[in-house]
Amino acid sequence: MDNKNNIGVLMACPISTYLEQGLEKSFKVFKLWHFKDKNQFINSHKDSIQAVVGSSVAGADAELIESLPELEIVATYSVGLDKIDLAKCKERGIRVANTPDVLTNDVADLAIGLILAVLRRICESDRYVRSGKWKKGDYKLSTKFTGKSVGILGMGRIGTAVAKRAEAFNCTISYTSRNEKSTLTYKYYPNIIDLASNCQILVVACSLTEETRRIVNRQVIDALGPRGVLINIGRGLLVDEPELVSALIEGRLGGAGLDVFEHEPEVPEELFGLENVVLLPHVASATVETRKAMADLVVGNLQAHFEKKPLLTPVVDNFVLKNLQP
């Protein structure tokens, strides 16, 4: 690998001290949020920045990619790729890596946690105890999870891990995905409305792309219905948020467990007073163990790239063909 001072790595947003320290051991790290005038900073450092590190908050859009002529790799501290202009990266031969696998279990665990929290009113009953209301009477009955039908939107790594967990709760699993998976015995619905009409809990676990933007629209929400529960551990923009809010307020949807929102960290305040809703601050992969593994993977991918080796977790890798010597 070249001398570390020769390789500029631009962090697009604050991520973690552990990651920063890992990057600083091998690279010259620039933290974009430290610069008031970002355009001026990029203009004066564009010739030394060869890598961008992003996350689910900020990545590399077309404008950033175009402003960095020496950019060779974008490594994101996320499994989601929606903050990266992948088409631009392919066009420019820029490699892209993400952090799949290491976070799958945590995200699937949290999806189940959200289901239980909504159906069994865990957060609401905790508030009941803390506010002293228990002394005046028992908390009301909640809803059983075991045996419910669970529909999964997006049967990738995370969707599959959610399904496996839900099976242990004796749930019937069905799903919709780009394609039916021949290896799975779960019922496949080619369309999300049919999936939503035939399940009690709909878990949103697909990636955000132009095709899936607001895929959970009013029709899907109405198909899920007043006894149905929506769980979103994907991206806020997969759901039509204003429609979700009105369905919850009007009682057209039974409940929701949401880890992600359209305008994070903004969350529609109309949801704050609803006891059938559990709201989390985008923490599905946020455990000490997993975040460390994600950071190690980001650093490992950059090291692999600058040592002209195959990426550990490649997403876009046509750089190999053009620029890497055997």
Ligand SMILES: O=CC(=O)O
């Ligand atoms: O949102 C988190 C991720 O994409 O990893």
